[in-house]
Amino acid sequence: MGAPCLMLMSNDSTNNLKIPKHIAIIMDGNGRWAKSHGLPRNIGHVQGAKNVENICRVAGEMGIDYITFYAFSSENWKRPDAEVKKLMNLFVEYTKKAVKICKKNNVRMLVIGDRNSLGDKLVENIRIAEESSKDNTGLTMIIAMNYGSRDEIVHAVNRIVEDRETGRIEKNDITEDMFSSYLYTAGIPDPDLLIRTSGEMRLSNYLLWQLSYAELYFTDVPWPAFTSKDLENAIKEYSRRDRRFGNITEESK
Numbered sequence: 538m539g540a541p542c543l544m545l546m547s548n549d550s551t552n553n554l555k556i557p558k559h560i561a562i563i564m565d566g567n568g569r570w571a572k573s574h575g576l577p578r579n580i581g582h583v584q585g586a587k588n589v590e591n592i593c594r595v596a597g598e599m600g601i602d603y604i605t606f607y608a609f610s611s612e613n614w615k616r617p618d619a620e621v622k623k624l625m626n627l628f629v630e631y632t633k634k635a636v637k638i639c640k641k642n643n644v645r646m647l648v649i650g651d652r653n654s655l656g657d658k659l660v661e662n663i664r665i666a667e668e669s670s671k672d673n674t675g676l677t678m679i680i681a682m683n684y685g686s687r688d689e690i691v692h693a694v695n696r697i698v699e700d701r702e703t704g705r706i707e708k709n710d711i712t713e714d715m716f717s718s719y720l721y722t723a724g725i726p727d728p729d730l731l732i733r734t735s736g737e738m739r740l741s742n743y744l745l746w747q748l749s750y751a752e753l754y755f756t757d758v759p760w761p762a763f764t765s766k767d768l769e770n771a772i773k774e775y776s777r778r779d780r781r782f783g784n785i786t787e788e789s790k
Contacts, residue, residue: 559726643674
């Protein structure tokens, strides 16, 4: 399991770094960043959304192929109604703008998660953004929206059971690779590196299957303030790690 890494040789500060093929990011701290600046929580979410484009652009330049952003979890519906409503409106606005953003930056956009509760306008915007960007050849930006990893796994199991009952698959067909093909992330390599911002140190029901062998990196920097330098620092730390995937290497003996 796990994806190969590329070597970045573009300048002195990033010389000889191992560049992960896929980074997963938990964008934490939007509200706390806003509060620290005397601003409403919603402004923190707006600034956080803007930072997605900034980090995607830098990541593409560094040679990263995939970034998956945790935008809205299935548990986030428990937040105050006013905040959820503002977040949904922000997502509608962002996904509409995403068509131009993806075209400008040659980015392919995908959205994973349960779309049933997202509303017709948002679902349609997602469809348009995905369709219009599907042939772009740069970074793939994946947005996890109304996503929960346990829900994803249960959904996959139910589909497998259905296919088993209808004879589309046999009992012996069920392998790790086959199971992965029933997840929302089917066809996407597992993340090599998870970054969580704003000082929290937990996975929060995010990509539990896919992150099995990912390296974890936590920073106190809130997401709206997370810069290209912070991304570089995360990758520097990643480059120092010895990824063994359960194997013992000569270096680790």
